[in-house]
Amino acid sequence: xxxDLKNVTAILxxxxxxxxxxxxxxxxxxxxxxxxxxxxxxxxxxxxxxLGKMKLFPDGSSAIPLDLxxxxxxxxxxxxxxxxxxxxxxxxxxxxxxxxxxGAPPKAVESSADxxxxxxxNPNTIGYVDKSxxxxxxxxxxxVP
Amino acid sequence: MKLKTxxxxxxxxxxxxAQAATSIEDVVRFSGFxxxxxxxxxxxxxxxxxxxEQSTGVGFSNNPDSGLDTIFGxxxxxxxxxxxxxxxxxxxxxxxxxxxxxxxFEWANFKYDLNEQTYLRAGRFVAPxxxxxxxxxxxxxQPAVRPVAEVYLLSPISYMNGVDGxxxxxxxxxxxxxxxxxxxxNQEINQVNGTLNFKFDIKxxxxxxxxxxxxxxxxxxxxxxxxxxxxxxxxxxxxxxLEDNGVTNASSIHDRMQRLDVPLDFISLGYMYDDGGMxxxxxxxxxxxxxxxxxxxxxxxxLGGYHFDKWSPYVSFSKLIHQDQAEFxxxxxxxxxxxxxxxxxxxxxxSQLLIERDAWTVGVRWDLLSGVALxxxxxxxxKPKNTVAEFVNATNEFFxxxxxxxxxxxxxxxxx
Numbered sequence: 001x002x003x004d005l006k007n008v009t010a011i012l013x014x015x016x017x018x019x020x021x022x023x024x025x026x027x028x029x030x031x032x033x034x035x036x037x038x039x040x041x042x043x044x045x046x047x048x049x050x051l052g053k054m055k056l057f058p059d060g061s062s063a064i065p066l067d068l069x070x071x072x073x074x075x076x077x078x079x080x081x082x083x084x085x086x087x088x089x090x091x092x093x094x095x096x097x098x099x100x101x102x103g104a105p106p107k108a109v110e111s112s113a114d115x116x117x118x119x120x121x122n123p124n125t126i127g128y129v130d131k132s133x134x135x136x137x138x139x140x141x142x143x144v145p
Numbered sequence: 146m147k148l149k150t151x152x153x154x155x156x157x158x159x160x161x162x163a164q165a166a167t168s169i170e171d172v173v174r175f176s177g178f179x180x181x182x183x184x185x186x187x188x189x190x191x192x193x194x195x196x197x198e199q200s201t202g203v204g205f206s207n208n209p210d211s212g213l214d215t216i217f218g219x220x221x222x223x224x225x226x227x228x229x230x231x232x233x234x235x236x237x238x239x240x241x242x243x244x245x246x247x248x249x250f251e252w253a254n255f256k257y258d259l260n261e262q263t264y265l266r267a268g269r270f271v272a273p274x275x276x277x278x279x280x281x282x283x284x285x286x287q288p289a290v291r292p293v294a295e296v297y298l299l300s301p302i303s304y305m306n307g308v309d310g311x312x313x314x315x316x317x318x319x320x321x322x323x324x325x326x327x328x329x330x331n332q333e334i335n336q337v338n339g340t341l342n343f344k345f346d347i348k349x350x351x352x353x354x355x356x357x358x359x360x361x362x363x364x365x366x367x368x369x370x371x372x373x374x375x376x377x378x379x380x381x382x383x384x385x386x387l388e389d390n391g392v393t394n395a396s397s398i399h400d401r402m403q404r405l406d407v408p409l410d411f412i413s414l415g416y417m418y419d420d421g422g423m424x425x426x427x428x429x430x431x432x433x434x435x436x437x438x439x440x441x442x443x444x445x446x447x448l449g450g451y452h453f454d455k456w457s458p459y460v461s462f463s464k465l466i467h468q469d470q471a472e473f474x475x476x477x478x479x480x481x482x483x484x485x486x487x488x489x490x491x492x493x494x495x496s497q498l499l500i501e502r503d504a505w506t507v508g509v510r511w512d513l514l515s516g517v518a519l520x521x522x523x524x525x526x527x528k529p530k531n532t533v534a535e536f537v538n539a540t541n542e543f544f545x546x547x548x549x550x551x552x553x554x555x556x557x558x559x560x561x
Contacts (some may be wrong), residue, residue, distance in 0.1 A: 009543065042318070044318040048315075054261065054262075054315060055261055056261055063263070081420075084420060084422075085421055086421070086452070086454070086512075087515055088455065088512035088515065089419075089421060089452070091515060092286050092518075092560075093286075093287055095178055095283055095285045095286045096286035098322050099176070099178055099218065099234065099280065099282075099286070099560075100271070100283075101222075101230075101232045101254065101256060101266075102537055104174065104222070107171070108316070135217035
């Protein structure tokens, strides 16, 4: 009986650790090129740009959002944390936009490394990556909560 | 599905500047959506339909019915040059040709984005009559199996051919979208008593205000409508004869039964909320005819639900309300041919019929795969006496009695 309880405790601790790791791992940041004069953006700006509602930086210049690949955990994590949208909710949203001729989702890059490279090159682009992947050429304009 | 035909098309079409821009966006995009649905009704005396264009539904004509909600749509978007897009969407769904569903172009237009805030569009596009009119056929984008019928069957207008323009701007964190359009639609609707040819001249205005998870919308359409039909030509002839014969009330009734250049207004006030957990959709819509030829109706619904991860249960209450029901004074038709007299009585009686009902709906959406959702829904419709309540192919008993009708539906929605 006592041993059983110990096992259960061990399992619970293990599960807890997994859960904690899941959240700690996922620290996402929104990035723009070093050449972009934008110092920071708000959650509302991020939502408007990535959902195609108003693709403009706060100074009025054109913003081109980029997505990580379909079904990547980082992409799902970004949309859930930044705008409370699950993969299904995001797809439902875009199907409404696409099939009413109101726009198209951001173009998907091939990897996080690709994202950093493309954002660094083009001052109009805006992307998101895991905080640990931020490299010279890009700067963080918003920390995903 | 995306085709990387950028390079190929660009070699022929694009300037070097355009090539630089198209490295960001694909030039040609194919996409599609659909719903495969099945519905069954516990009342075989009339057809429940999902929109007013349908001449059959579930109950009397089909039971169970796999055609009520089944829709296929496919779309191609072509970026001809940067900022100029051509969009064509073909839809197959049940319309008024009884159980057939011939594919047709629902959208076919050129859209020019002057900048991020302003666009102009010409061609065919869906008339934004109500809050979700434009996306009402995309089951995957909706919480329920079908848009709430008590509002969405008020209008037979799907698309219009014309031009529109939109402008959007930010007021702090609030997004304001303004839109205006003009267009026409010639529409044939087959009914039990023959084909009605409608012609609509449409002026459309709508404004959406979005703030965070909240979205408010006001829509207004000013329409001039003609209804043409052989039997109605005879009706006008017969009413002219009654007027010539000096029959009491003939002239006043005929004046109230105009079917050409009839002013028709649609007004819609809507609100949507979705914070990723709770969601709400509510709308009050008005259909106002300046003629007793067609009934003026209001529709209302309140739909709410909650996203529990992949499961999203919802419940809604909706109402179809008859405004200013026509009541004609007595008309003596004995001075004209009995056949024509019968026609006059039938048409006049039809215009005085009550159209009212209430409905409760409960259902659940299950997002089982990415891009695929399953839904199950029960509609409980309550209709008073002496109305078919926008059902079709109804028996006399159905018309006369107060009834509760239950429609159970299941659907798979997909989008790719």
